[in-house]
Amino acid sequence: MRLSERHYPVLVTGARGLLGRALGPLILRAAPVRQRGSGRPAAEAVRLTDLEDLDVTDAAAVARAVRDLRPRTVFHLAAWTDVDGAESHPAEARRLNVEAAEHVARAAAEAGALVVHMSTDFIFDGAKPGPYVEEDPPGPLSVYARTKAESESRVRAAAPRHLIVRTAWLYGGGRRDFIAAVLDRARRGEPLRVVTDQVGCPTWSEDLARALAALVESGACGTFHACGQGEASRYDEAVEALAAAGLPARVEPVLTADVPRAARRPARAVLSAEKLIAAAGFRFPPWRESVRRYVAMLAAGVKTPATPGT
Numbered sequence: 001m002r003l004s005e006r007h008y009p010v011l012v013t014g015a016r017g018l019l020g021r022a023l024g025p026l027i028l029r030a031a032p033v034r035q036r037g038s039g040r041p042a043a044e045a046v047r048l049t050d051l052e053d054l055d056v057t058d059a060a061a062v063a064r065a066v067r068d069l070r071p072r073t074v075f076h077l078a079a080w081t082d083v084d085g086a087e088s089h090p091a092e093a094r095r096l097n098v099e100a101a102e103h104v105a106r107a108a109a110e111a112g113a114l115v116v117h118m119s120t121d122f123i124f125d126g127a128k129p130g131p132y133v134e135e136d137p138p139g140p141l142s143v144y145a146r147t148k149a150e151s152e153s154r155v156r157a158a159a160p161r162h163l164i165v166r167t168a169w170l171y172g173g174g175r176r177d178f179i180a181a182v183l184d185r186a187r188r189g190e191p192l193r194v195v196t197d198q199v200g201c202p203t204w205s206e207d208l209a210r211a212l213a214a215l216v217e218s219g220a221c222g223t224f225h226a227c228g229q230g231e232a233s234r235y236d237e238a239v240e241a242l243a244a245a246g247l248p249a250r251v252e253p254v255l256t257a258d259v260p261r262a263a264r265r266p267a268r269a270v271l272s273a274e275k276l277i278a279a280a281g282f283r284f285p286p287w288r289e290s291v292r293r294y295v296a297m298l299a300a301g302v303k304t305p306a307t308p309g310t
């Protein structure tokens with residue numbers, strides 16, 4: 001999946017995060033050699049930023065960055081993603097997840113750009129027996145979840161041309177993710193206790209990056225769910241990753257109540273991605289298939305897979 005030239009220039013915030021490390025290379029690979037109309041080289045058609053380049057809590061800096069690049073698409077990935085840490089830092093989490101999202105959305109709207117804002121399955125309370133659809137009412141259980149739910153309303157109000165994309169249980173890039181942590185612990189011979197009563201949709205950042213490109217390419221606007229196909233408990237996910245890596249470690253199944261965390265999590269936040277399939281024709285692979293591909297990439301020491309045709 002490529003982004004076509006008409007969506008450039010592209011600005012990305014939080015580009016060195018988990019999702020950014022998959023999306024950034026995809027955007028760079030597809031960048032026009034010369035930026036149409038301006039004669040500017042491709043490097044100027046893409047700006048991948050992170051905290052040290054562009055602090056999104058600084059509204060003036062965000063406005064300046066957008067004025068300078070004049071993007072047609074802004075991917076806003078920067079966020080406070082420490083779910084437990086947000087419980088003890090609610091003001092900081094709100095500043096980054098709510099206020100900054102609004103700055104970015106407003107600046108994008110003023111430039112006439114599409115803003116792609118990321119949200120989460122955690123905005124739901126996890127009590128629905130079936131998959132959540134985009135229109136289901138939010139029921140956030142934690143500070144992080146409340147900030148993300150509020151960010152959605154702010155972005156909708158600030159930017160008529162928006163994509164709000166709710167994803168879930170992201171892994172990828174080889175660090176700071178659940179699968180890499182499970183494999184590391186198993187290799188060190190440390191005990192593995194993983195919960196069976198949290199169910200969701202494991203999502204590979206590489207698949208999600210392609211889904212985002214497909215959504216932008218489709219010209220759709222609005223709110224979408226984008227996550228790995230099927231559902232799994234954290235226990236299922238750990239067992240699948242270990243099997244894929246050929247590690248014979250034993251995983252002890254435990255309940256959420258046995259491993260208390262600061263933030264409450266939804267028990268069963270499975271997202272329906274039917275709207276994404278209908279609008280963009282993009283279907284995520286079954287989650288087990290993506291976990292296996294990711295584990296194989298880790299084993300081969302590859303951080304970013306080759307994309308056919310690039």
Ligand SMILES: NC(=O)c1ccc[n+]([C@@H]2O[C@H](COP(=O)([O-])OP(=O)(O)OC[C@H]3O[C@@H](n4cnc5c(N)ncnc54)[C@H](OP(=O)(O)O)[C@@H]3O)[C@@H](O)[C@H]2O)c1
Pocket residue numbers: 013014015016017018019020049050051052054055056057076077078079080081096118119120121148166167168169170171
């Ligand atoms: N990870 C998941 O499982 C998951 C699930 C559902 C939804 N999402 C959403 O998906 C989006 C991307 O998540 P992710 O996992 O890629 O997050 P991530 O790995 O935590 O990356 C976020 C990036 O934003 C940067 N950042 C922090 N403060 C900033 C600031 N003030 N200005 C600019 N950049 C700043 C971070 O830098 P530092 O690392 O230096 O702080 C980091 O590089 C987020 O909106 C998140 O809420 C994630």
